[in-house]
Structures are given as structure tokens and as C-alpha cells.
Amino acid sequence: MSFLAPLFLTALAAIAVPIFVHLIQRERRTVVEFPSLMFVQRIPYQSVERRRIHNWPLLLLRIAALAAIVVAFARPFTAVDPVQAAASGDREVVVLLDRSASMGYGDRWARAQAEARRIVDGLSGSDRATIVAFDDTPEELVRASSDAGSLRAAIDAATVSSGGTRFAPALRLAQSRFSMSGAARKEAFLISDFQRSGWVRQEDIALPEGATITPVPVVDDDVATVAVASVALQREPFSGAERVTVTAGVVNRGAVAVPGLDVSLEIDGRVVGRQTIDLEPQATGAVTFEPVTVAESDVQGIVRAGTDALPADNSFYFVISPVRPVRVLVVDGDAADQAGLFLRTALGLGREPSFVVEQVQASRLTPELLSGKAVVIVNDAALSSAAAETLGAFAERGGGILLVVGERTPPGGWAAVPGTVSAPVDRMEARGATLGYLDYSHPVFEQFRDPRNGSFSAIRFIRYRAMQPQEGDRVLARFDDGAPALVERRVGAGRVIALTSSLNGTWNELPRHAMFLPLLHELAAYLAQHETPEAWVTVGRMLDVSAPVAALVREGQLSAAGAAGDVRGVVVTPSGRQVTLGAGGAESILLSEQGFYSVRIAGTGNRPPYVVAVNLAPEESDLTPIDPALVLASTVPGGVAGAPMDVEPLSAAGMEKRQSLWWSLLVVGLAALLVEGALSNRLSKKVVRRVGVQPGGAGTEG
């Protein structure tokens, strides 16, 4: 037993205090003058009696309390040879097993499992091990177990994932495991291919003092792998469908050139194209296939390139859905003029998305005409109340309405109109108004944030209708006098935007201005809630079903209320596992496997499932290793950990801190003081009751 602060032990002399109190001070404290000691002297054991300890338990308690507190302040610890302790003490072992996609290269995974099993076999009876499998997120397969059987079973059952590599979260988990452990030795084993991409920057990881981390690299001297890194889709409309040209980017990560690499394109499981390419070492090439006609949604495509030791990155998955044209209905006023000419011409030039325009007079607007339409443009028309109600319901379902407010638009408004329309404002005398404010944060104007993409400031507005926006309306553009030019209102699942000047070419220059075309396209696409579907996503993303659900709502297959609530469905993963989405199932689903996820949303009948293609992170194909020392240097305090049995000698402070005996002693001392206080109080009360009247008067003092 040693002490960190032995000087405190001098305070042990304080133990004499209670003895002094018991034997000396208490007797001297009271002097009783007594008439005669004739009888006192006759009592034979008086001399023994008067010198005996008054109350042994009380005295022992006081001594014990003082001794415990003094020794606690001296910070005791058991000095042991650190090497001997490390060799003989229990071990807390954490095996960090890299299961990222790159570990599927060759026999790396089998070697990694063998290394993990070897570590488990080396555990003694009292050692505990935690098996952590990690890719970009760590997962504890077995926590702090001494059962070699379950540890081995966990290692055998682990498989290579499609995830990327990140060392930091796994090391942080080991750090947490060690901080909770009281074992004498703490050892971590990092079994990995040490991909450079796994260590992106210096992470704040500090293993506890004395903990060791041993890298177990599972690498190959020469790696030769070819990967399909990306796919580009070029679309062209073709006879009501789309022709899609697929171009695949292929990378040779190896040090050896790959001549005549066979690259194939599969569409819905059938090979529709095959190309060859020569790749230089560490070089990239592109392969373009013949165009493919796509008529249906969610067509599954795969580009495969050669075969090598890492098959996962030889395939690239994508989904092709024909980009449907946005169907627009232009509602004109009853007095036919050229008002709709500019609109129809501009929309007819749309490509991504393309627009299909129909025209109808306001008096002939029926709900049937709205079927299949994504956007309705009310072009300066006076609507009947029935027509207004029909359009309101259309917006509620998710439709978009562009209200062009001109001279024929009646004052006031209806439910879907943002704000209240009032009298026209004539700015002729001031040579017309200009747009003084644009909300570039809005998706409609986001494209125009860059000045190189054009300016609206030169457009003259001679007349416009005054409009008073209501609460909740968003003003997207204002004239130079502050009057609203574009106002948006959200109605149910749909969007309504009002333009307070006409588009017939008399009130303003807008239809003739170069900015008219892109502005109208952006407005229509925004109102149609048009989004180009992603052809693929990377492993690690969450499944997002908002786009297909919104489409289903617009098509009337799903109610807006149902979409706003809990979306229910079934997801089939690439490995064939079925996961229930919503309704007591998973709230969200992590896309963790490479391949196609099929999503069937409840209430969509026989509609084909929505498909999401998931690919490996591109950096997983880059097998360039990093020196393990670089990872460990910023992880282990005091430098790189070497061999597994390297044990840093512990300082006295370190040993004391590890044992923390002082805390227990302090608690014991304070508890003894409490008991002593209660006991002495009880004894004092007893004495007072027994004595009643204390001796006093002439014969007593003190």
C-alpha cells in the first residue's frame, strides 16, 4: 500500500483526541468536592474503574472515522508493477471489424474474420471482448462478453456490407466502451483494409490512458479493380415516349492496363447493349450505349463492367422513368383575342419538362377538363362562382394555378386568389413601372440569382392591378412602388400564384422580353411541382417517398389527407427482405444495400412499385490504403500504439486514479461519524435523564 500524499498521514495523531477526551479531559472537566471519600476509598476496583474507557464502541467509531478520513486524504493505492499487472489483469478487448464494401475484395473478408477469431481465441477466462462491425456506422455485434462461443458466432455471422468506410465512429465507440470498463488492460484491435477515404480528417478521439490499439491491416500488395463510377442519361422525346442514351463512366483503379474491357447495359434484366473499352492504369473511360426507348416508369437498368476481385463496384444500378410532360390548361376570357398566344408559344418550347397546352374559355370550364392537368393558367378571365369552386378544389388536390390578373379580372377575389384585387394602376406618366424586388430565395427565382442568367429590371409595366396580400400569402416580386407583382398562396396540397399584370402585350413588355420564356417555364414547373426523378442514390441515404406520394396525390390515386398523414407501404430490399413502412413498422428506412429497393405504397392498387436504385459510394472503389500509423497517431495519446502487449508504465497518480480507494474511505469515515454522532446523542440524553439534578452549590464546580 502506498500513498499519493503521505504527509496527510501525520494527521493520524488526531486519533489521540477521542482517547484524550475519553480518559483525561472528561475526568478533569468536572471537579466534585465531596464531604468524605471514606466510602469511595473502600470500593476495591475503583482505580481500574475510573481509568477504563467509558464507551468502547463510541471510542472505536471515532477512531475509525478519523483514521478513514485521514487515510482517504493521503490518497492510498496499491503499487503494482504495471507490466505484471497488465499481464495478469483482466482485459477489456474491443475488436473493430471493418465490413465496408471494399472488404469484399478478394479474400480480405475471410482474412479479417480469421484475424478476429484469432484474437477471440487468445482471450483468457476473465477477459471480456466486444465485437464491433463497422462501415460508415459502427454496430456492436456482441457487447463485453467472455463467452468465446457467442463471440465466434458473431464473427462468423457478420457479412460485408455496401457501406463506406469511416474509422472515427468505430474508434469513438471503442473509446466509450473503455471509459465504462474497470479492467486493468484495455486493448482495441482495428481489423481493416485502411482505405484512405475512411480517414478524412483528424477526429477528436482520445482513448483512455493505458489503452492500446493494435492495427491489423488486411491489405493486398497489388490491387486490380475496375469500377463503374457513374451513369449519365440523355433523354429525347420520341413518339410519346422517351429515348434515353446511357453513358457509363468506367474507372481502372489498378496499376495494370485493362484492354478490351467488356461493358454491358441491362434494362429490366435483359442485356440491351454491349461495348468494349481499353483502360490505362489509374484511368477513366466512358462508354455510350445505343439509345433505349422508355415508355414506362421505373425501368431498372444496370451497367456491368468486367469481373475482378471486388465485384460490388463492377455494377452500377439506375432507374429510368420517362419525364412526363406537364399538362397545362389555359383558361381565357370569353372575348377571344391573342391573349393566349404568348403563353401557348412559350410553353410549347419547353423541354425539361415539356408542356402540353390546352385552351378553354372561362365559361366552358368543367371539372372534367381539369383531369390530368398539372397547371391551370387563368389568363385574365372572369370566372363564375362554379368555375372558381372547381379551380379551388383542383388546387386543394395539389394542382397549380397561375392567375394572370388583367383588365377583365373582376375586383375582389375568391378563395384561391392570393389577396384582394382592386382597381388598375396606370404608370404611363412615369414611363412605366419596373420590378423593384424579387425573392431570390423562392424556387421560381432561384435560377435567376446569378446576374448572368438575366435581369428583370428592364421590363416595363404600364399598368397593373393593385392587390392587397392576405396573411399567409408570400410576395415573390414587387414593383418599384412596392405594389405586389407576384403573390403566392398555398391551397391544400397545391400552389396558386397571381401575376398582377396581364400577358396580352398591352399592359407590359413581359411577353416580348427574353426573360418571359424562362420565367414562365419556372412558374409552370413550380406550380406543377415537377421534379426530375433521381436515377440513383448512394448507400447511406434515407428512403424518401415524398416525390412518388405527391405524384400519386396529383393523379388522384392517393388523397391529400392520406399523404399528409402516415404513409404506409411495403419496401422490398435488394436482398429480398420485406420491411413495413409506417403503420407501426419502420418510421424511416436506411438504404444500406446496393441494388434496387421496391416501394409499394398502400392504396395504389395495381400500380407498379416505385423503385429506387442504390449504388456504392464511389470512394469505396478506391482501395488505396493509408498508413495505419496516421490513424492511430491522432487516436492514442502519446503516439502510435505498437504491438498488442505494449503497456505504458503507469504513474503513481495514474494507479491511484484507477483504484480510487480514497473515495470509499471518505464515505466510510463520514458514515462512521454520522453513526458516532447519533450514538453519542443518544447516550447524552440517557445521562441527562438519569442525573436529573446535577450536583452544584458549595461542593461543586465546573
Add this chain to the structure above:
Amino acid sequence: METHLVPGARFVDPKVLARVKDLELLARTVVDGFINGLHRAPHFGASVDFAEHRGYVPGDDIRHVDWRLYARTDRYFIKQYEADTNANLVILLDVSRSMSFASAGVSKLEYAKFLAACLAYLSHRQRDRVGIVTFDEEIVAWVPASAKHFHVLLHTVDRAAAERPGRLIDNLERLIDRFKRRSLVVLISDLYESPERLVEVLAPYRFGGHDLAVFHVLDPAEISFPYDEPSRFVDLESGEEMPVVPDRFAEEYRRLVREHIEALRARCIDVRIDYTLLETSRPLDEALFAYLSSRERSMRTR
């Protein structure tokens, strides 16, 4: 002042008496009140009462011949009385330092002074001669018994102070030769002596024709020993010190004191000495009443 259970008697708390500085007033207060409450007060004039006749023997004073009886019987008879003359009361008052002890209220010496004053007053009312001897290690004061010495006695009692250690046995041995006339000798002391030795010294008084009464004055603390805290005990007389842990010691002490008192009482009865234990916490008149009542009963049976 508090009233006790004896009908007609009112007893005065010693603490109240201690505030009365005039000893005569004190004695009168105690004794008058006590006698007024005692309806059998006439019995106390018994000193001139007729006792018996006996036959005349040559040498008898012819003044005591009962001539009326001679006329009837033609024989000489001498009339004998219970006390044919005024009695002497001599009080032996122990004023050693141990008498200064007081656990609460009145010290033993004060209590003894009250008692002496009361006894003297009582005797003086009966025309007896009163005297007093105070002693510690020596004879401190000696007032011979006289009918005129009542006030000198009170003055002597008032002046008495416990200042020196006592030598009770030596003084008693020394004093016995000084009493020529038969007297009622009253010893007031805390009697820290061996009962055997004490009675051995007192017995000659009895043999000398003296009537002897012993008042054993003790403080309640001397009997009950209420101490509990370990203390340093100092002998008031010798100055000797002794650390005492009274925890289990007290019981033994009480037993010894009990045995001491019982031994004193038994030895005194053996030699027909009146023994009375007085605790300073008891009312003085109550103690006096109890003593005189028992004394009266003993005189009737004589």
C-alpha cells in the same frame, strides 16, 4: 412554606429557613408553630411530674418525705418526680469542613445550626439550662449549660463556620469529663467515623447518666450519589483527590452508605442512644417533630 401530612403541623422548607438570619426568630418560628400545631403540648411540661414513692432511707432529704402518706400509714415515704429539677441541654455541634457540603440549597452546617437553635429554644422555653460545644479538629467554642446562656448559644451557633478538618472521636473522648451534671447531650454531626468506634466513645456518656441523642445530618447527595459523569472527587476535609467514574461505582457506594447508617442506628439502639437521620432536604420542623414524638413514646415506655 409548604404543608405536610401531619394534621395541624406546618413545616418550613430548609431553603426558606436559610433566609431567616435571626436564629432566635428562626427557632421560635419553627418551634412555636410546631408546638401550636401539636395538641398534646402539655405533655412536654413533664419535668416536675410525680413519678413514684419509695421508702425513706437514712440520708434522704426530709423535705421530700410525703407527710400526708405518713399520717395515713405511719411510715416514711419519699416522693420521687420525673425531673425534680431543671435539665441541662448540651449540644455538641460538629463544624468540620465536611459539614459545609451542600448539593442543593442548605448545607449540612446550616441545617445543623437551625437544628441546634431550635433545640435550644425548645429547652429554654422549658426553663432548662442550655449549652453548646462546637468542634472540628479541636474544641472551637464551649458555652457551659446555663439558663442565661441561650443568647450566647445562639451567637455561638451563628458564628460557627466549617473551616477545618474534624476529629470527632478525639473531641468526644475529650469532652466527656467536662459534663459534671447529668445532661441531655445532643450530638449533631455527619458522623464520618466507624460506627463501632463512635458508639464505643459515646457509650461512656450514657454510662455517666447522660441522656444522649445523635442527629446524623446528611446531604441527599451523600446518600443517593446521583453523579454520572466521570469526575475528580476531592475530600473536603483531607483535600485528597480521586478520579471517579461513578457509572457502576455508584451502586456500591450507596450500599456502603446504607450499611453505615444501619450500623449506626443498630449500635445506638444497643446502648439506648436516640439516633435520628436527618436529610438536609427534609423540613426541619418535620424532622424535629418526628424526633420529639419518638422520644415521647420512648419516655412513656421507660
